[in-house]
Amino acid sequence: MTPHETGALPGQKPAEGKWGRMFSNHTFDLTMAKAEGIYLYDTAGNRYIDVSGGALGASIGWSDPRVVEAMREQAGKFTYVTPAMANEPRADLCERIARLMPGTLNTTYLVSGGSEAVETAIKIARQYHIATGNPRKNKVIGTWDSYHGMTLGALSVAGGAGYRHAFDPMLNDSPHIRHCRRPTDRPLGVSEEAWGRTCALELEEMIHYLGADNVSAFMATPVGAGKDYGLVPPQSYWTTVREICDRYNVLLISDEVVTGFGRTGAWFAMNHYAVIPDIMVTAKGISSLYFPMGAATVSDKINEPFTKGTYFIHGHTHMGNPVGCATTLAVLDVIEQDGLVQNSAEVGAYLHTLLRERILPHRPIADLRGKGLLAIRELVRDKETLEFPPPEAEPEVLFQAIAYKNGLSFYTALYGPRRPSAMKRGVAIFITPPLCITRAQVDDLVERLDRTVREWDRLIDQ
Numbered sequence: 001m002t003p004h005e006t007g008a009l010p011g012q013k014p015a016e017g018k019w020g021r022m023f024s025n026h027t028f029d030l031t032m033a034k035a036e037g038i039y040l041y042d043t044a045g046n047r048y049i050d051v052s053g054g055a056l057g058a059s060i061g062w063s064d065p066r067v068v069e070a071m072r073e074q075a076g077k078f079t080y081v082t083p084a085m086a087n088e089p090r091a092d093l094c095e096r097i098a099r100l101m102p103g104t105l106n107t108t109y110l111v112s113g114g115s116e117a118v119e120t121a122i123k124i125a126r127q128y129h130i131a132t133g134n135p136r137k138n139k140v141i142g143t144w145d146s147y148h149g150m151t152l153g154a155l156s157v158a159g160g161a162g163y164r165h166a167f168d169p170m171l172n173d174s175p176h177i178r179h180c181r182r183p184t185d186r187p188l189g190v191s192e193e194a195w196g197r198t199c200a201l202e203l204e205e206m207i208h209y210l211g212a213d214n215v216s217a218f219m220a221t222p223v224g225a226g227k228d229y230g231l232v233p234p235q236s237y238w239t240t241v242r243e244i245c246d247r248y249n250v251l252l253i254s255d256e257v258v259t260g261f262g263r264t265g266a267w268f269a270m271n272h273y274a275v276i277p278d279i280m281v282t283a284k285g286i287s288s289l290y291f292p293m294g295a296a297t298v299s300d301k302i303n304e305p306f307t308k309g310t311y312f313i314h315g316h317t318h319m320g321n322p323v324g325c326a327t328t329l330a331v332l333d334v335i336e337q338d339g340l341v342q343n344s345a346e347v348g349a350y351l352h353t354l355l356r357e358r359i360l361p362h363r364p365i366a367d368l369r370g371k372g373l374l375a376i377r378e379l380v381r382d383k384e385t386l387e388f389p390p391p392e393a394e395p396e397v398l399f400q401a402i403a404y405k406n407g408l409s410f411y412t413a414l415y416g417p418r419r420p421s422a423m424k425r426g427v428a429i430f431i432t433p434p435l436c437i438t439r440a441q442v443d444d445l446v447e448r449l450d451r452t453v454r455e456w457d458r459l460i461d462q
């Protein structure tokens with residue numbers, strides 16, 4: 001019997017009664033009651049630090065009264081507008097995004113989440129090429145092991161084996177290259193910058209194989225994906241990728257669903273590189289998960305044909321939902337007023353230092369990666385051998401159960417369906433708390449994490 005089954009740790013939620021009516025059930029026998037700041041509370045009154053900021057998306061604290069009031073106010077006025085009528089919160093939000101984004105990323109298509117924003121970007125790129133006389137350009141190059149969402153277009157471009165294979169016959173033919181590889185793969189004597197360029201040249205090679213005339217775009221997250229989740233590429237990687245895209249008229253789509261709106265200590269992770277994509281995809285942190293919201297924002301160059309008669313063949317019932325837009329505007333106000341991007345950079349640097357000192361030395365912690373308040377910890381059985389416990393031991397469930405007992409809530413339960421690829425490499429555990437976290441709260445978080453890793457190391461073999 002695992003400690004989890006003995007009742008010493010939170011058990012799994014029984015799929016009975018109304019709990020069994022949901023297609024996809026919860027993992028634990030805990031029910032959410034309320035959330036405030038960086039804390040979550042269950043109906044038994046237990047408090048947990050929201051270590052992963054919901055699903056890596058809390059850019060402000062939970063239940064901020066300024067946002068709750070804005071939601072209430074808009075809901076009291078009107079909650080929906082058809083495209084036949086102007087929607088002021090939508091225009092205000094698009095204008096705000098244009099002010100925050102770099103370069104000429106000035107025009108935004110609003111949708112309901114990350115996957116929809118990814119689909120939107122793919123379709124904008126395709127129509128841009130048709131409208132500018134390159135009708136053969138259709139392929140979107142993605143990176144192996146990446147994640148861009150669960151819709152079929154997003155799955156096609158993403159490269160994660162665990163969630164693709166069942167749908168393979170239904171996916172489109174999107175080629176994949178490797179994202180920037182780990183510094184540990186770098187051959188001796190090769191500098192980091194030279195290595196970044198070498199990794200980026202895989203894109204040029206793939207464009208040659210496919211023929212530039214057939215390639216519409218390259219889509220990737222600014223930091224590593226999949227097994228290298230959170231890896232921060234050197235400057236030369238993104239500079240070279242940008243040059244290659246320009247050379248072959250391949251649009252650069254940056255998926256900033258996780259990194260956008262302050263997560264890495266800059267408004268957008270691409271800002272660290274001063275590289276401006278042609279299309280930026282955002283979601284999650286844009287509305288701090290207070291409302292389903294996603295955005296595909298294009299540069300003036302990409303927008304131009306759409307101002308000259310090209311009709312964008314797209315549309316969702318909830319694009320630019322007024323309550324969503326008012327909520328998102330209020331969230332962006334809070335990020336700006338409370339200096340949360342700066343906080344992410346400063347408290348994030350402190351967090352990385354503490355994790356390196358206190359958590360990395362443990363036997364099950366293979367690596368620590370990230371920037372700002374994006375910290376990824378890779379959990380394995382033994383970092384010397386990179387061995388991982390068998391899936392039957394439910395190592396990630398045990399980890400989460402111990403964490404709950406210690407007052408920490410993680411976004412690890414999702415590793416269930418994604419397990420096949422994750423398990424061969426260790427589980428990426430996301431330390432991505434709300435961007436308002438303080439140093440004292442980071443101290444508390446790391447203390448509890450230290451205890452959790454020690455207990456997991458002890459219990460996993462029993």
Ligand SMILES: Cc1ncc(COP(=O)(O)O)c(C=O)c1O
Binds near residue numbers: 114118
């Ligand atoms: C990088 C990235 N892109 C896209 C998505 C899809 O977003 P959503 O779950 O809102 O559809 C996610 C979700 O985790 C993501 O991490």
